[in-house]
Amino acid sequence: MRRKNTLLLFLCLFSLWAVAQEKKPVKIACVGNSITYGSGIKNQFQNSYPGLLSQLLGEGYDVRNFGVSGRVLLNKGDRPYMHEQKFRDLLKFEPDIVTIKLGTNDSKPWNWRYGKDFKKDLTEMLDILQELPSNPKVYLCLPVPAAKSNFGINDSVITNGIIPVIRSVAKKRHLPMVDLYTVLKPHPDYYTDGIHPNEQGAALIAGELYRTLTGTEAPAIVTDQPFPGKKSQWEGFDRYDFICNARQATVVVPRKVAEGRPWIWRPAFFGAFPSVDKALLEKGFHVAYYDLTHLYGSPRAQRLGTDFYDIMRRYYRLSPKVTLEGFSRGGMFAFNWGAKNPDKVACIYVDAPVCDVFSWPGRHRELWSGLLAEWGLTDGQMNNFKGNPIDNLEPLADAGIPVISVCGDSDRTVPNEENMKIVAERYRTLGGPVEIILKPGCDHHPHSLENPEAVVDFIVRNQPDYQKKQVLHQRGSLANSYLKFAKEKKGCVAFLGGSITEMRGWRNMIQEDLKQRFPDTEFTFIDAGISSTGTTPHSFRFQNDVLQKGVPDLLFVEAAVNDNTNYFNYIQQTRGMEGIIRHARTSSPEMDIVMLHFIYDPFIPLLDKGIQPQVIMNHESVANHYNVSSINLAEEVAHRMRDGEFDWKQFGGTHPAWDGHKYYAAAINRLFDLEWSGDVAQKTVQPHEVPEQPIDAYSYDKGMFADIRLAKQLNGWKVVDDWTPTVKGNTRKGFVHVPMLVADRAGASLSFSFEGRAVGIFCAAGPQACVLEYSVDGAPFKKLDTFTDWSQKLYIPWVYMLETELASGRHTLRLRVAKGDKTGCQIRNFVVNQ
Secondary structure, eight states, X not given: OHHHHHHHHHHHHHHHHHHHXXXXXXXXXXXXXXXXHTTTOSOHHHHSHHHHHHXXXXXXXXXXXXXXXXXXXXXXXXXXXXXXXXXXXXXXXXXXXXXXXXXXXGXXXXXXXXXXXXXXXXXXXXXXXXXXXXXXXXXXXXXXXXXXXXXXXXXXXXXXIIHHHHHHHHHHHTOOEEEHHHHHTTOTTSBSSSSSBOHHHXXXXXXXXXXXXXXXXXXXXXXXXXXXXXEEEETTEEEEEEEETTEEEEEXXXXXXXXXXXXXXXXXXXTSSOHHHHHHHHTTOEEEEEOOGGGTTOHHHHHHHHHHHHHHHHHHOOOSSEEEEEETTHHHHHHHHHHHOGGGEEEEEEESOOOOTTTTTTTOHHHXXXXXXXXXXXXXXXXXXXXXXXXXXXXHHHTTOOEEEEEETTXXXXXXXXXXXXHHHHHHHTTOOEEEEEETTOOSOSOSOSSTHHHHHHHHHTSHHHHTTOOEEXXXXXXXXXXXXXXXXXXXXXXXXXXXXXXXXXXXXXXXXXXXXXXXXXEEEEEEEOTTOOHHHHHHHHHHHXXXXXXXXXXXXXXXXXXXXXXXXXXXXXXXXXXXXHHHHHHOTTXXXXXXXXXXTTHHHHHHTTOOOHHHHHHHHHHHHTTOEEEEHHHHHHHHHHTTSOOHHHHTTTSOOHHHHHHHHHHHHHHHHHHTSTTGGGOOOOOOOOOSSOSSTTOOTTEEEEOGGGOEEEEXXXXXXXXXXXXOOBOOTTXXXXXXXXXXXXXXXXXXXXXXXXXXXXXXXXTTBOEEEEEETTOOOEEEEOOOTTTTTBOEEEEEEEEOSOOSSEEEXXXXXXXXXXXXXXXXXXXXXX
16 A cells, blocks of 8 residues: 555656656757758668657657758759748747758759859758747757768769859858868768668768767667667567657557557657556557656647657558556546547557546646647636537547556546546447446556457457458348447346356456446346357257347357257258248347357368358358348458467367467457447337248247157156166256257157147167157157267257258157167257247
């Protein structure tokens, strides 16, 4: 507790100190041509001589590159510098120091014919500059040598014509001069083409300017780093600290860069509570910091931020979509810059963010004064303040920018109720995707989470290069479930599937994500996953395992793996899946449904050849017919493995590892973001249309369980109320310690009367699974071997359909155990399609 209080006190004192220390930097403008701009240098921001000079001078200096390629001093020349927008920008900059390095292009024959005007035009430029309110000190630079004859540039003219004029003007105006000609003359190899200095040449120029400006020799300059500035280590990763527009910048580089070069950008408090940043570095993200801490999300902060973003994009090829990370007052910048630049944002992560300045810093006089000064406003003008994030969310919502926030429910510094809670409510109303992680009993500090997994997963799944491999098929709408969750504050979500659904994984993740999306909603989650089961058992257990526990607003269903594994043919696959979907929609027309297709070994070689597994195509035919959205996770995972993101073992195989399940959850969340954005909040709950005609007239759309106690004429069969195996074998949950109708000898027989179009048994087919003989309505007996590929060691849950195309009405089933080596049968339920 003492450490937390000490940290809080330190941060508060540091904030006040930093505001007091915020002072204007010395502004330096480097005027010149392509040599100043850095032509021929791969990274002009970093390794042009103005860029290197900026890093040498460090904090307290704002060095700007005003170089324009091909420009001349001569006003009658082909491209006069003083006619350029860049020159007008320079004047608006109001520099304290100006370095002028022009003359190289003036030596071209077609320009130097006006050489007699060089002195006059240079004097004119100096007069203009020295009339600026900043009264800048001007340094005249002698042009560098032309090491080769190229582009019409003439070294003799530079030496005998241009340099003498510059010397004479410098002497007459009492201006300091920087002799770059002498500095570069011994180094003809420090050029890219004989005219433009390379990185080494630019370093010499920067060093000479530094020596002239400071009176001390420049430290060693490194030009082959991936980022400029001082290199060090941070949490085991390479860190680079440098100056950008007179403000501190830091970039931490991952050991292996992720596809698309994703990055997360902090505008305040680098290194504080860094759990998310550290985790993202491990995943290949760059972590960037640009110090805008005390600028309160102002227009100036946004302009500076845009410059920094442009530099990161242009010179370092980081992703065009950045993740914004705003802690406390940094949240104000994140929201405001994002609202101005939604096309540049992948997602936003804010932690206890300032969203309303009247909440914070309204309580702190010194900080409030800093806010007014930065925005250029008075107390009275704040009555019409337009810079609060709570009032500027529409551009973000229109762009569908996902937002996640971590907040303490007991925050006294930036109260959640006055800040992020208002943002979340308004953002949802606007149709923007937002998730909230609320920490009970937590004040403003500590920020972040001890386990940042939820935030990290959110950020990763919202990167453009991650999303482009997801295979989503949007059909119909998921608006109904959104409206139930968001407006009625109650929700029922069911998860129907096999072992991949039953195990800890994507289901748990989606449940947590839904609670984060709708933190005020009371959810009922129906976990209806049973290992080894596919669409046929799903369709018959849907009434019992789902609807009897609640009517879902949102249903997830998956069965591709088990339908294929269990050798169901295309008719059975279609009848089963249609049975589920039609049953769901007829029982509750407002129910939203998402169909999922998972991956297992036999799908991989097909998908690698561009062939969709037949079972997925069969299930997709049902999704198309009933306008149900689906996600082909099998195709996505196969694609990622082909691209080398992971292999099958790393993924976890058919039953994915926890990180493997994250790909499933991420795709589902992406579908949520797409479906639950825009004007969804303005819609009303509407029933989904159910096609009048099914795909298959015998689909199991009225499937149900029938109690085993309805069996009659039991001969060698008995009901065991708490069944356990008598022959050793593994069991599944729900198929042991439950009532079973059991037979263990040949000839055992029973009858079962039912109303419907199909009949079967749901049994536990174990080591003694027998051959059954069955007859419906006195028809000749048929045989069915209930022993499966897995029965030797497992009492596997299995639905055997006996007759599936009966006329509607009353029927009687006769069932008996055939003679043979295996005589065991355990029936948990009869199944009937009414």
